[in-house]
Amino acid sequence: MNFCPRCGTSLISRPEGGRPRPMCPVEGCGFTYYGDASIGTGAVVTRGDEVLLIERRVPGRTWWQIPGGFVEVDELIHDAIEREVLEETGVVARAVDVVGFRHAAGVPDRPVANIYVVFRLLAEGGSPRPDLEETFDVQFVHRDRLADWPGVAALSLWAIDAALTAPAGLTIEAARDGLQRPGHTIFRLPGA
Numbered sequence: 001m002n003f004c005p006r007c008g009t010s011l012i013s014r015p016e017g018g019r020p021r022p023m024c025p026v027e028g029c030g031f032t033y034y035g036d037a038s039i040g041t042g043a044v045v046t047r048g049d050e051v052l053l054i055e056r057r058v059p060g061r062t063w064w065q066i067p068g069g070f071v072e073v074d075e076l077i078h079d080a081i082e083r084e085v086l087e088e089t090g091v092v093a094r095a096v097d098v099v100g101f102r103h104a105a106g107v108p109d110r111p112v113a114n115i116y117v118v119f120r121l122l123a124e125g126g127s128p129r130p131d132l133e134e135t136f137d138v139q140f141v142h143r144d145r146l147a148d149w150p151g152v153a154a155l156s157l158w159a160i161d162a163a164l165t166a167p168a169g170l171t172i173e174a175a176r177d178g179l180q181r182p183g184h185t186i187f188r189l190p191g192a
Ligand SMILES: [Zn+2]
Pocket: 004, 005, 006, 007, 008, 009, 024, 025, 026, 029, 030, 031
């Protein structure tokens, strides 16, 4: 990053927090570049004893996984996962709780950090169909058949196992004066 995204001034390098960082020299702007990050979300959608799987294809490779995608910067994450499930599968599902997440630190050839948050969702309607852009088949698979289902991504199997065995995950904290700012959602352990 060479120019300040707030005011357009050329950034300079200054040490902060133990390493040099691009910073805006304009007094009163104060922009500091800490690097790039993205947020993804995945969905373990259940319908009784079945779990929703999608088939993805890229040239030379086909595999199955749970649906999901990137969260827009101005989007609530629990809205994003319901949107992704509907777009990719045609299934209307309601986000219930958070099963877990994966954090991926940036690496030299891909210096973007990523957090992938897995939600548990309950199917409420719609009819499974692929979008034929990102998904090429959509199936509710009985949990007893998952072990023999060919080509399911390891992270998806991990997420499904966690979602089917954990009694409860993180849920959305109730709105309270002074706690959440606009656009904030707080997830907390259940109970109390
Ligand atoms: Zn600036």
